[in-house]
Amino acid sequence: MVSDGALDRVLKLLASPPVRPEVSRGYLDLLDESDESETHDTVAQRLMRSAGLPRIYEQAWRPVVFGLAKGGPLGPSTEQEYAxxxxxxxxxATPGATVLDVACGPGNVTRALAEGVTDGGLVVGADASATMLSRAVADTAAxxxxxxxxxxxRCDAVNLPFAEAAFDAVCCYGALYLFTDPWAALAGMARVLRPGxxxxxxxxHRPGLPLxxxxxxxxxxxxxxxxxxxxxxxExxxxxxxxxxxxxxYGLMQLAGAIRR
Ligand SMILES: C[S@@+](CC[C@H](N)C(=O)[O-])C[C@H]1O[C@@H](n2cnc3c(N)ncnc32)[C@H](O)[C@@H]1O
Known part of the structure; x- marks a missing residue:
């Protein structure tokens, strides 16, 4: 469950807040149905929008698929990834941080980030999939x-609706490879991050192995x-x-960290 107070705080982070915010499903919806299906129509994206994947994503799909991609026991566990x-x-070291979790899916990473944010902080999960976000809202305790x-x-990660320098930190786990334009998405993440x-x-990760x-x-x-x-x-x-x-x-995956100039 997400509080009205938290949704009000999100409205203040937007570059152009809507006159009549649509929050009836427990998340702020800034997209309509055609935005979702016209701009992201690949096999992987259709799976992300399905009704079934959000139900099994956190407990079964992610541990198995990400686990294999990270090289099994050679890579970090899910908990280690979150840490x-x-x-x-x-x-x-950032008291009361305002954090954005881009392409949050069912909110698994969003909640893990919130565990590290101190009193007064806010973690905003952003995703284009209505089915993923419904699951995120249902699985998030007050x-x-x-x-x-x-x-x-609910918004497009490639065209983030937030104001410049609105966030202290941005996380984007397990999604850059799905975006139509990942480089525009990274530029948008830089725009909404404060300097530093x-x-x-x-x-x-594409390993440099020719075979x-x-x-x-x-x-x-x-x-x-x-x-x-x-x-x-x-680069x-x-x-x-x-x-x-x-x-x-880690095998077919890679983790990168950086500081906004
Ligand atoms: C594999 S899930 C990742 C969930 C979570 N971040 C994690 O690491 O487990 C990928 C998510 O990216 C979202 N997504 C893909 N393209 C997007 C876009 N252009 N804008 C917003 N969300 C997008 C999908 O809807 C899906 O929920």
Whole structure:
């Protein structure tokens, strides 16, 4: 359950708040149905909009699919991934932080970020999928006194509706590879971060192994999942306005952190 107070706080973060905000489903809805289906029509995106995936995503789909992609026991566990996000975003040293979780899905990462945000803080989960956001709202308990608030917004991650420098920290886990224009999305994340604010991104990794190339290319073409090279990501972050880029790769996934210049 998301409180009206948290949704009011989100409205204040928008570049152009709507005159009549649509919040009847427990999240602020800034899209209409045609926005969702016309702009994101790949196999992977249709799956994200389905009614079934949100039900199994957090408990079954993510641990299995991400686990395999991270190289099984060689990669970080889900809990370790979340702890890395909190640490690389420096949340412990940012009292009452305002944090954006881009492409939040059913809110699993949003809630994990909120655990690291102190009293007075706000974590905003943003996603284009109505089915994912309904699940996020249902699975999010009302925030206890003394903890961060959580709210959700339905919007396009490639065209974020928030005001410049609205956030102290931005997280984008498990989604950059789905976006129509990931570089525009990173530039948008830079725009909504204050100077000195931090970004963390978990996305796909295309290993530099020639034998894997054709298979990964075919998979990418069939599903709409883009595979990022290591330098491609770090150079893209620098071009989008970030410095102090750090990166780790785990099999077919990579984690990058950076600071808004
Ligand atoms: C695999 S889930 C990731 C959920 C969560 N961040 C995690 O790491 O587990 C990917 C999410 O990206 C969302 N998404 C994809 N393209 C988007 C876009 N252009 N704008 C907003 N959300 C998008 C999908 O709706 C889906 O919920």
């Amino acid at each position: 890395l996000a909190r640490a690389w975003l420096n949340l412990a 925030s206890a006194p003394g903890t961060a608030e959580v709210a959700y917004v 604010g931090r970004l963390v991104v978990l996305t796909t 894997l190339g054709p298979g990964l290319g075919a998979l990418s073409g069939a599903t709409g999942i883009r595979m990022f090279g290591a330098r491609e990501l770090t 893209g972050l620098a071009a989008a306005g970030f410095s102090s880029v750090r990166r780790r790769s």
